[in-house]
Every structure is written in C-alpha cells, then in structure tokens.
Amino acid sequence: MICILLMAGHGTVLETEIKNDDTGLYSHLAAVPKALLPGIGGKKILDFWWEIVNMRQLFTEVYLVTNADKYKHYERWATANDFPVENIVNDGSTTLEDQLGAVADLELVIRSQKLQDDILVIAGDMMCADQNFDIAQVIGFFKSKPGELIIYYELEEGERSSSRGIVEVSPETHRITRFLEKPKERLTASRLASVVFYCIQKNTLSCLSDFLSLQTTTTNRTFGHFWEWFINEKHLDVFGMKLPTGFQLIGQVGLSDYTKWLTHYSTKQHGNSAKPITCRSYARVGLMGNPSDGFNGKTIAMTISNFWAEVNLVESQTLSLAVFRICSASAEERDIWEVSACCRLLVKSSTSSAPNKALP
Known part of the structure; x- marks a missing residue:
C-alpha cells in the first residue's frame, strides 16, 4: 500500500492574516505553509502525520505533493526529518488561481510515479485532535471491505455541516449511502463529516481520470465533488469508518481558526492523563556487506515486520x-x-x- 500526503493547496487567507497581524506574535510564521505550523504540543502538523504513517512499516512508499510556491519549505523539512526528497512531487502551481485541484494533484502523483497499488490519501495540513490513534486499524478496516473507505467524525459543537462534506452511513453495513458536499442547512440530518482521509483500491484509480475529464474548471476538482459523483451518481461501494476524534484547519482557514482550535485541542489533551507509549524495533537481517567498518561500510539489509522488540512506557503511580x-x-x-x-x-x-x- 502507498501513502500520499496532499499539501498543494494555497492557504492565502491564513498566510495573509499572519503577515498582517499587528501583535507580532506570529511574525516568525510568515510565509510558513500551514502543514509546517506548530500543532498540538508544539509539534508541526506535518510531523504528526509523518510519524503516524512512518512508524509501523505499513507502506511501501510515502509521497508528498505540494506546489511550486512552497516546494523549498517541504524540501528543507524532508531533509531534516528523514523523508525521501525524491518523493516530493511539485504540481507546478504558484497561486490559488492556477492550482490544479486536489483530485488532479492525486492523479498527478499516481501518473507521474506510475503507481499501481492501493492508496491511502491524507491531507497533511489538517489538525487531528487524537495524537495517538493507530493507522493500522484504518488499513485493517479498509481491507475487510469490498470498496473504498472514507474516514469521518462527528461534528463538534459550533461546527456547521455546510462547511464540510457530510456522509450518510448505514449503521448495519457501514456503507455510505449518500455524500453531500457542504450541504445547505436542513438538507440532511447527518452530523457526520468527511475529511481528506481516504483509502482507494488500485482498481479504482482509473476513475480519477474519468472524473477529471468531466470537470471544466479547477474549482470542481475537489474530493467532495468526486465522492458525490462516485457515490451518488455511479452508485459504487464506499464504506465509512468513524474515528472518535476531531479534525480541523481543513481548506481555507484564518488565523482565528488556527489559534482557536490549537488552544481547544491542546486544552483537551492536557486534561487527559498520560497515555501509554508503545514503540517497536523490528528485526534486521543483513544480506550482504559489512556495516561495522566505519563511514565507508555498505550493506544490503532488510527489516522483518513479524519479529520485533517492544517497549511499553506507562505513567507510574508510585515513582516520582x-x-x-x-x-x-x-x-x-x-x-x-x-x-x-x-x-x-x-x-x-x-x-x-x-x-x-x-x-x-
């Protein structure tokens, strides 16, 4: 399975408000992409997603798609965080007016890299409230269903359904029966919101090109419109998995949105007791070469995912x-x-x- 992190949007509203902020509190964040802003606990938003998809060796490759305007920022981030720079795909856009659209960006990565595998797609610039969820459970659920997978959550108080893609889900089969992109009030009673967090089967990837051929403007090349077409018109099987968490900073947001949700999620996190930390180190087998002779040692080695040493770190009730x-x-x-x-x-x-x- 291959993971693709999407960060090619042009966050003009947030960037402009940070640049024009008179307090000086955010001057050091001027021109910084949304995904590289500090998130919960001071960790960059993208750092969280990179750790999530990188820790369990679940993906054969991870790609990051961005635009020409922010490419250098992500290149520096990749160098500092052991992300393969060659896996950063530049879509060539420099402004909001010439952007390709999210679906076109995904199709660009698949076409340019000649990908032929199941795909996990995540918007790497959205903030997630739960910093400890296990992405392996998402993949396991996806593989157990005969169709695509959409992650959704229940809107928090104050969130409007007209600001999100809303799903209607069968409680018995988990099949999504209808997808509504930013519906008007009272069009649906559902409070279940979809985010850019999808699993797509390799046999379905060709549908992306079919959808794009029908769109004459880039404003319609969004995942919301894609799923409306795929589910409501094509009547193809898509299943939903609910995560007990919230997602924010989706799409065009302002400085007030950023500070509000960062404070909200950070406060909720501090109110909870420390959660156990589990880390694994997988077995490594050296096939050829000598890795122990200093700087010039070269070797061919591999890790084995079904053998590992595991450490569980829990908060002590007696030791201080x-x-x-x-x-x-x-x-x-x-x-x-x-x-x-x-x-x-x-x-x-x-x-x-x-x-x-x-x-x-």
Whole structure:
C-alpha cells in the first residue's frame, strides 16, 4: 500500500492574516505553509502525520505533493526529518488561481510515479485532535471491505455541516449511502463529516481520470465533488469508518481558526492523563556487506515486520522524580548527595515489599 500526503493547496487567507497581524506574535510564521505550523504540543502538523504513517512499516512508499510556491519549505523539512526528497512531487502551481485541484494533484502523483497499488490519501495540513490513534486499524478496516473507505467524525459543537462534506452511513453495513458536499442547512440530518482521509483500491484509480475529464474548471476538482459523483451518481461501494476524534484547519482557514482550535485541542489533551507509549524495533537481517567498518561500510539489509522488540512506557503511580536545590553545599558535596539520591531511588523502585535500606 502507498501513502500520499496532499499539501498543494494555497492557504492565502491564513498566510495573509499572519503577515498582517499587528501583535507580532506570529511574525516568525510568515510565509510558513500551514502543514509546517506548530500543532498540538508544539509539534508541526506535518510531523504528526509523518510519524503516524512512518512508524509501523505499513507502506511501501510515502509521497508528498505540494506546489511550486512552497516546494523549498517541504524540501528543507524532508531533509531534516528523514523523508525521501525524491518523493516530493511539485504540481507546478504558484497561486490559488492556477492550482490544479486536489483530485488532479492525486492523479498527478499516481501518473507521474506510475503507481499501481492501493492508496491511502491524507491531507497533511489538517489538525487531528487524537495524537495517538493507530493507522493500522484504518488499513485493517479498509481491507475487510469490498470498496473504498472514507474516514469521518462527528461534528463538534459550533461546527456547521455546510462547511464540510457530510456522509450518510448505514449503521448495519457501514456503507455510505449518500455524500453531500457542504450541504445547505436542513438538507440532511447527518452530523457526520468527511475529511481528506481516504483509502482507494488500485482498481479504482482509473476513475480519477474519468472524473477529471468531466470537470471544466479547477474549482470542481475537489474530493467532495468526486465522492458525490462516485457515490451518488455511479452508485459504487464506499464504506465509512468513524474515528472518535476531531479534525480541523481543513481548506481555507484564518488565523482565528488556527489559534482557536490549537488552544481547544491542546486544552483537551492536557486534561487527559498520560497515555501509554508503545514503540517497536523490528528485526534486521543483513544480506550482504559489512556495516561495522566505519563511514565507508555498505550493506544490503532488510527489516522483518513479524519479529520485533517492544517497549511499553506507562505513567507510574508510585515513582516520582523531584529536583532538590542545594545552594550552600560545595561542588564535591553536591556530587555525593546526587549519587546518594540516585541510589536511594534505585533501591526504592526495585524493592516493592522489603523495607528500604539506609545508604551511607
């Protein structure tokens, strides 16, 4: 399976408002693409998505599509974050007026890279409230269904259905029965909103070209219009998976939207207790070469996804680390006390039933 991160839109509203902000609080973010703005916890929005798709070795390749105006920003980001620069696709657009449209950008990557595999498509510049969801569950759900997959969530209070693509979903089969792109009020009772987070089968990729051939203007080359055509007119099978989280900063947004949702999601995250952290290191097999002879070593190796070492880090209910200020002691005395404190900590954490022994 191949993952494609879409970031070719021109966020003119947000960029203009950051540039014209009189407070000076956001001057360091001038001309920065939306995906590279600080997200929840100070992490860049794109950093979150790159970690999500990169941590489990679920994809044979990950591509990033952007525009000519922001290409250099993403090139620098890729170099700093171990993303293959050759997998950045430039769609050539420089302004909102000459942009290709999201569906055309996706088709460009598929055509230029000659991709023939199932595709996961994500808008890499949208903010996700849940920083710990497992994308493997999304892929597993997709593979269990005979059709495409759309991720959706329930609109939060204050969000209007007229600002999102709305889906109507059969609760029994999870099949999407109707897709409405930014519907007018009262056109549907559904509060289930779709975002650019899709799984598309390789046999369906040709439908992208069919859809684009029907569009005379770039404004209609959006995924909302594509799914309306695909589901409502073609009556093809598309299934929905609901994530218990929220998504924001979708499409054209302003500075007030950015600050509001960043504060909202950060506050919700701080209100929750720390979640367990699980990391895996997969087995590596060296096939040829010598990797241990310094800088010039070359080797052919591979990782094996069904063998790994796993570490689970959970918040302790009994162990706490405290900082002691030692003002009047000499440097030698401080060193002795710090070693003593560390030894006491080790004894305390390793003897759950026996009483702690005094240390000299």
